[in-house]
Amino acid sequence: MSSAARKHPLNPVEPENMLDPVPLYGELRTSDPVHWSSVVNAWFLTRHDDVMNAFRDSRLSADRTRLAEFQMKSLVGDGARDILAVLRDEMLMKDGKEHLRLRRSVSPGFTPQALDVWLPTIRRTMNRLVDAVLPRGRMDLATDIAYLMPPLVIAELFGIPAEEHTRFVAWAHPISEFFSPAMGVDMVALARRANQAMVESRDFMTALIAERMRAPGDDMLSQMVQRQEAGGASVDEMVANALLVLSAGHLTTTDQLSNGLHALLTHPTELSKLQENPGLVRSAVEEMLRYDPPIPWVHRVAAETFELRGRTIRQGDMVFLGMAAANRDPEAFSQPDRFDISRDPHQQKHMSFAFGPHHCLGAGLARRELEVAISVLLERLPGLRLDEKQLPRLKCHSLLFRGFESLPVRWTPGV
Numbered sequence: 324m325s326s327a328a329r330k331h332p333l334n335p336v337e338p339e340n341m342l343d344p345v346p347l348y349g350e351l352r353t354s355d356p357v358h359w360s361s362v363v364n365a366w367f368l369t370r371h372d373d374v375m376n377a378f379r380d381s382r383l384s385a386d387r388t389r390l391a392e393f394q395m396k397s398l399v400g401d402g403a404r405d406i407l408a409v410l411r412d413e414m415l416m417k418d419g420k421e422h423l424r425l426r427r428s429v430s431p432g433f434t435p436q437a438l439d440v441w442l443p444t445i446r447r448t449m450n451r452l453v454d455a456v457l458p459r460g461r462m463d464l465a466t467d468i469a470y471l472m473p474p475l476v477i478a479e480l481f482g483i484p485a486e487e488h489t490r491f492v493a494w495a496h497p498i499s500e501f502f503s504p505a506m507g508v509d510m511v512a513l514a515r516r517a518n519q520a521m522v523e524s525r526d527f528m529t530a531l532i533a534e535r536m537r538a539p540g541d542d543m544l545s546q547m548v549q550r551q552e553a554g555g556a557s558v559d560e561m562v563a564n565a566l567l568v569l570s571a572g573h574l575t576t577t578d579q580l581s582n583g584l585h586a587l588l589t590h591p592t593e594l595s596k597l598q599e600n601p602g603l604v605r606s607a608v609e610e611m612l613r614y615d616p617p618i619p620w621v622h623r624v625a626a627e628t629f630e631l632r633g634r635t636i637r638q639g640d641m642v643f644l645g646m647a648a649a650n651r652d653p654e655a656f657s658q659p660d661r662f663d664i665s666r667d668p669h670q671q672k673h674m675s676f677a678f679g680p681h682h683c684l685g686a687g688l689a690r691r692e693l694e695v696a697i698s699v700l701l702e703r704l705p706g707l708r709l710d711e712k713q714l715p716r717l718k719c720h721s722l723l724f725r726g727f728e729s730l731p732v733r734w735t736p737g738v
Contacts, residue, residue, distance in 0.1 A: 333354075334360070341719045356373060365643055366640060366642040375679075379678065385623060386624070387623075399510055406501070449696050453704070462731070464732045468696070490527075529562050568685060575617045578726025579616065583615070584697070585615070585727065588709050593663070596664060604698050608693045608697065612676070618646060619647035625637060705735050716729040716730075
């Protein structure tokens, strides 16, 4: 259906636009780049320069604690109180000096040099997951690989004993599901499960951090704890931001791996190009991030009233920054709707990891996980392709998260 024939072409939450948002991005960029949606009761920015500038605009606050509290209480009452308590201490919800203080206390473990040390661990984790499915000749990539790999990697990086990995993954699932719920789900029951998982994971992480304080090791969590202690972070802040590394990495890298593989497998010329030249994996991952990011929008709250492109954004207004829309802006990218793994990522900067002070701290880890995962899958699963007998099932019921609930694939075993 053409965009002109759409019943509500500029409604961001219309099911058709949620399923295929790219036409909406183009319409908004062209006709109303600073768009007020009375349906969502929020502003939507879709041009690359506006989104990039908004990420570093102090008039747009990342402190969405009150908004989150209001939204959660209206949906589930007090059912998410422990989740809210952890959110309040996350650097993701801070501005200015407070954000910088917490970010600096976590950042040493995320330098390129520190992350490169963990590349063998990431590859070993990925190979274990592939070993489990290899003889089958088919799997659901979303549940068998993408859902498991990121939390298992974090568990390894944090020095969590192997016997605890199952629990670690089990806690991650209901929490991530709560922040990206399926359509029609019982939100009260989901909040209860997610809140219990948060309580258990918080208690586990509190004990683990106390252990690292007593006897630090070489793992990433030990580095974070030592730096946070020196910076005056409280134990609650240490716990909240360690759990943030887990949950943010789980949500985003999980969906990005599925999104990226789907893009690759539906563009056979690009797939062949990568198979023939594995050295393109780094630029391929950047193109996957640009083309179909796991977080299409992030939201901010206006800290004061200001003008943007002739529109008045008032204090307290919610503003959605369209990262996926910015990634398709022809003013920033040549042929933006083309999936091209040879695209030079140094010439054109996608917004999938945000920008400015809140540029994703885990971007380097996510890139390494994606590069290793793509390489291992193509190396070890000959003839990898979408399963023609089972259709993929998109997760596209949220403005904030986009991925696959199910992505069946096949390959030729024993080759």
